Amino acid sequence: MxxxxxLNKVSRAFGGLxxxxxxxxxxxxxxxxxxxxxxxxxxxTLVNVISGGLPPTGGTLCLEGDDITRLGxxxxxxxxxxxxxxxxxxxATLTAAENVALAVMQRKGITRRFFSAATSAPEVRExxxxxxxxxxxxxxxxxTVSQLAYGQQRLLELAIGxxxxxxxxxxxxxxxxxxxxxxxxxxxxxxxxPADIAVLMIEHDMDLVFRFAKRVLxxxxxxxxFEGTPQxxxxxxxxxxxxxxxxxxxxxxx
Amino acid sequence: xxxxxxxxxxxxxxxxFASELTAVASIAALGVLGYLLFPDDLAFLTRLIGITLLVLxxxxxxxYCGIATLGHAALFGVSAYAVxxxxxxxxxxxVALLGVGIVAGAIMGIVSGAxxxxxxxxxxxxxxxxxxQLVAAxxxxxxxxxxxxxxxxxxxxxxxxxxxxxDMYSRTAFVFSLVxxxxxxxxxxxxxxxxxxxxxxxxRDDDLRAQMIGAVIYPRLIIMYAVSGAVAGVxxxxxxxxxxxxxxxxxxxxxxxxxxxxxxxxxxxxLWGALFGGIIFQIFEHIVSATNxxxxxxxxxxxxxxxxxxxxxxxxxxxAVLWSKVMTRGGQx
Amino acid sequence: MQTIFSIGLDGxxxxxxxxxxxIGLSIMMGLMRVVNLAHxxxxxxxxxxxxxxxRDLGAGYAVAIAIAVVGTIIIAMPLEVLLYRRxxxxxxxxxxxxxxxxxxxxxxxxxxxxxxxxxxxxxxxGELSGPLDxxxxxxxxxxxxxxxxxxxxxxxxxxxxxxxxxxxxxRASVDNSDMADSLGIRTEWIYAATFALAVxxxxxxxxxxxxxxxIEPFYALRYMVTFxxxxxxxxxxxxxxxxxxxxxxxxxxTTGKYLAPEYxxxxxxxxxxxxxxxxxxxxxxxxx
Numbered sequence: 072m073x074x075x076x077x078l079n080k081v082s083r084a085f086g087g088l089x090x091x092x093x094x095x096x097x098x099x100x101x102x103x104x105x106x107x108x109x110x111x112x113x114x115x116t117l118v119n120v121i122s123g124g125l126p127p128t129g130g131t132l133c134l135e136g137d138d139i140t141r142l143g144x145x146x147x148x149x150x151x152x153x154x155x156x157x158x159x160x161x162x163a164t165l166t167a168a169e170n171v172a173l174a175v176m177q178r179k180g181i182t183r184r185f186f187s188a189a190t191s192a193p194e195v196r197e198x199x200x201x202x203x204x205x206x207x208x209x210x211x212x213x214x215t216v217s218q219l220a221y222g223q224q225r226l227l228e229l230a231i232g233x234x235x236x237x238x239x240x241x242x243x244x245x246x247x248x249x250x251x252x253x254x255x256x257x258x259x260x261x262x263x264x265p266a267d268i269a270v271l272m273i274e275h276d277m278d279l280v281f282r283f284a285k286r287v288l289x290x291x292x293x294x295x296x297f298e299g300t301p302q303x304x305x306x307x308x309x310x311x312x313x314x315x316x317x318x319x320x321x322x323x324x325x
Numbered sequence: 326x327x328x329x330x331x332x333x334x335x336x337x338x339x340x341x342f343a344s345e346l347t348a349v350a351s352i353a354a355l356g357v358l359g360y361l362l363f364p365d366d367l368a369f370l371t372r373l374i375g376i377t378l379l380v381l382x383x384x385x386x387x388x389y390c391g392i393a394t395l396g397h398a399a400l401f402g403v404s405a406y407a408v409x410x411x412x413x414x415x416x417x418x419x420v421a422l423l424g425v426g427i428v429a430g431a432i433m434g435i436v437s438g439a440x441x442x443x444x445x446x447x448x449x450x451x452x453x454x455x456x457x458q459l460v461a462a463x464x465x466x467x468x469x470x471x472x473x474x475x476x477x478x479x480x481x482x483x484x485x486x487x488x489x490x491x492d493m494y495s496r497t498a499f500v501f502s503l504v505x506x507x508x509x510x511x512x513x514x515x516x517x518x519x520x521x522x523x524x525x526x527x528x529r530d531d532d533l534r535a536q537m538i539g540a541v542i543y544p545r546l547i548i549m550y551a552v553s554g555a556v557a558g559v560x561x562x563x564x565x566x567x568x569x570x571x572x573x574x575x576x577x578x579x580x581x582x583x584x585x586x587x588x589x590x591x592x593x594x595x596l597w598g599a600l601f602g603g604i605i606f607q608i609f610e611h612i613v614s615a616t617n618x619x620x621x622x623x624x625x626x627x628x629x630x631x632x633x634x635x636x637x638x639x640x641x642x643x644x645a646v647l648w649s650k651v652m653t654r655g656g657q658x
Numbered sequence: 659m660q661t662i663f664s665i666g667l668d669g670x671x672x673x674x675x676x677x678x679x680x681i682g683l684s685i686m687m688g689l690m691r692v693v694n695l696a697h698x699x700x701x702x703x704x705x706x707x708x709x710x711x712x713r714d715l716g717a718g719y720a721v722a723i724a725i726a727v728v729g730t731i732i733i734a735m736p737l738e739v740l741l742y743r744r745x746x747x748x749x750x751x752x753x754x755x756x757x758x759x760x761x762x763x764x765x766x767x768x769x770x771x772x773x774x775x776x777x778x779x780x781x782x783x784g785e786l787s788g789p790l791d792x793x794x795x796x797x798x799x800x801x802x803x804x805x806x807x808x809x810x811x812x813x814x815x816x817x818x819x820x821x822x823x824x825x826x827x828x829r830a831s832v833d834n835s836d837m838a839d840s841l842g843i844r845t846e847w848i849y850a851a852t853f854a855l856a857v858x859x860x861x862x863x864x865x866x867x868x869x870x871x872x873i874e875p876f877y878a879l880r881y882m883v884t885f886x887x888x889x890x891x892x893x894x895x896x897x898x899x900x901x902x903x904x905x906x907x908x909x910x911x912t913t914g915k916y917l918a919p920e921y922x923x924x925x926x927x928x929x930x931x932x933x934x935x936x937x938x939x940x941x942x943x944x945x946x
Contacts, residue, residue: 387752393750393751393752393755395755395883440931440935443935444934444938446751447693447751447890447894448890448934448938448939450693450751450755451886451887451890451891451930451934452930452931452934452935454883454886454887455887455927455928455930455931455934456927456931458883458923458926458927459924459927459928459931462921462922462923462924462927463921463924465920465922466920466921466922466924578879578882578883579879582759585755585756586756586759589752589756619766619767619770619771619775619875620767621767622763622764622766622767623763623764623766623767623768623771624767625760625763626759626760626761626762626763626764626765626766626767627760627764628760629756629757629759629760629763630741630757630760630761630764632756632760633745633753633756633757633760634741634744634757637753
């Protein structure tokens with residue numbers, strides 16, 4: 072199993088506030104990892120650092136052996152490190168098809184073209200139709216994003232992420248804020264992600280974690296305090312202390 | 326802007342050259358209409374076309390890339406001066422002069438783009454203003470090149486294709502400009518629907534998202550600015566050639582503000598708005614400001630306030646919304 | 659040496675005029691996040707009112723200033739209620755630019771209609787119009803007057819914003835208007851009061867600066883961008899920033915005009931671009 076992503080003592084501080092401290096872990100092809108932790112633990116900051124939106128103040132990141140610590144977002148994306156956003160970020164005035172098509176074309180380097188019609192080129196069309204179909208939103212292709220329901224937008228985010236042929240996919244709370252009736256579709260979509268990519272998912276919902284993850288990373292107060300199976304997470308004392316504070320020990324009978 | 330361009334893009338593949346043919350037909354129709362309504366004022370119509378090209382050029386950066394600029398006249402004026410100098414220097418073929426305008430405009434576009442797109446929001450606006458004023462101050466100072474406050478004059482190109490003299494009644498000038506406008510407009514319609522054009526719209530909508538699909542933003546915007554400069558350059562070249570003079574007004578802040586008003590009036594982000602905004606505004610200006618320029622100012626001011634309050638997306642958006650309402654109602658029959 | 663002194667003095671007084679007029683805009687932009695291109699128009703109205711008061715009503719200089727400031731505020735407040743409120747803190751700069759350009763155009767048109775297209779001088783009182791002997795040179799008293807006015811304005815504003823209750827509420831509203839709302843601070847009133855303050859200061863600057871920036875209908879257009887640029891360079895909402903930017907840019911412009919007059923405002927705008935690249939949020943700007 073090859074290591075796709077390796078973090079080595081990655082830190083991120085804002086002035087005196089150390090949001091991420093000495094975080095080290097590896098992701099291999101096919102991994103399904105959940106990143107959990109109490110609010111304010113630094114999860115989103117970590118994902119920002121990994122995806123390139125924030126430079127780390129210490130440590131290194133390697134993608135397939137290459138040091139990517141100094142690379143910007145577009146370079147990381149082109150090497151296969153893709154993230155989705157917790158609060159959907161889409162091209163609001165464009166249609167669903169165009170959103171996905173742009174990702175496809177960018178990946179293929181077609182966005183330099185000045186004159187061919189964008190979404191209808193055959194090699195592009197094939198891909199976006201397939202992706203939208205896989206996620207069950209093919210019927211929304213020609214609808215402007217601003218008119219889509221929130222759950223549909225989340226699915227579109229996933230579609231865009233996949234359109235970039237990621238090797239490592241970072242999902243930032245993919246089901247957050249999605250109404251109950253739409254959540255299953257997203258979960259199915261996550262389960263059907265390509266087997267050879269590594270997926271790191273930030274999540275709060277433990278049901279999802281159990282359903283989806285083979286490994287769990289727990290972040291608390293900026294540090295990685297646990298790495299292991301979902302089953303082991305719930306009984307680990309450090310984790311319980313992190314979530315419950317000093318009450319964790321109080322449950323033990325005297 | 327989204328509704329109209331979405332309507333346009335949704336018909337992709339319906340009939341391959343539908344919008345291009347519509348464009349050609351519209352411009353031809355407008356030309357005929359202009360000829361009939363202002364038969365003795367073709368010089369005015371010719372000038373109108375040049376400025377309309379500047380409005381189209383502004384639409385590319387403001388409507389399609391979301392860049393706020395009050396310094397766009399610089400691209401137009403620099404090209405006009407370049408063409409004027411080229412012509413006075415001996416290069417007098419009109420098509421070659423168009424080429425000069427395109428190149429000059431593109432270069433100025435690259436310079437502007439490199440400076441202006443570096444930031445967003447207020448700093449962007451301020452830099453655009455400063456750059457425009459800088460160019461205006463230079464134009465005033467470098468009188469050997471620009472004629473200073475007197476401007477350049479005596480720009481007389483040779484006949485178009487060797488056949489059509491630029492006559493006193495501006496007939497040749499008018500038709501020549503109209504044809505050029507038609508060609509440019511059609512090319513732009515294709516351009517904004519290209520992958521590049523679509524990506525720029527994406528950048529306008531959410532530039533972080535655009536980065537997250539792997540696009541590097543800054544160079545893309547500069548390229549768009551170069552294209553915009555080329556279009557402005559065509560307009561500047563036409564004006565220089567057909568009016569025979571180039572003055573400081575072509576680089577003035579007033580010109581930059583004016584074309585922004587025209588663009589907003591028509592509606593940014595779909596090219597048709599730029600076309601109609603430019604035409605309608607200039608026709609009204611021609612009629613009203615002849616009486617009293619200050620009254621014209623007051624009217625424009627009131628118009629601007631009205632647009633912001635009631636139709637902030639411009640008239641073309643209002644029309645598009647109506648159109649799609651009509652279409653959906655028709656479809657549900 | 660003489661020239662350097664002259665440049666310094668003229669640059670300083672020009673800078674001070676810019677400061678007095680622009681500081682109001684800076685506070686407005688800092689608080690209400692409005693790019694107000696009509697600010698110069700309000701300064702112009704102040705100038706017109708003062709000129710009218712002095713020449714047609716025979717009022718004294720101080721009274722004329724008072725009339726100008728109060729009159730401009732009275733004229734501007736309806737605009738605040740009807741128009742400006744719709745663009746506070748929410749709209750993108752383009753909408754604000756368009757609305758305020760529209761307001762400016764209307765004011766220019768009306769000014770011309772009421773007062774005519776000619777320049778309206780604001781005659782200085784005897785004490786201020788002669789030369790002042792500072793020992794080694796004779797300098798125009800007016801320049802000193804302007805500089806003193808600028809310093810007093812800066813000091814008074816600093817006291818107002820740092821030391822008074824109004825100032826505290828103002829700063830709270832700038833930092834977090836939702837929070838300020840929930841604390842019971844009536845942000846609407848703060849906005850209106852700030853608007854009045856801004857406009858009043860602009861009018862004051864328009865009057866005292868009339869020697870350097872003459873009053874005629876196109877004043878509002880001619881200096882439309884100048885004040886906006888000064889505020890952006892200084893950083894919206896910062897008194898120190900507005901002062902620094904005004905003086906810097908005032909000196910840059912005056913130096914340019916003395917040494918290379920054919921270049922016009924080339925050096926002013928060159929300095930602007932330079933500073934904007936080094937300090938995109940302004941010299942003393944804060945991230946929002």
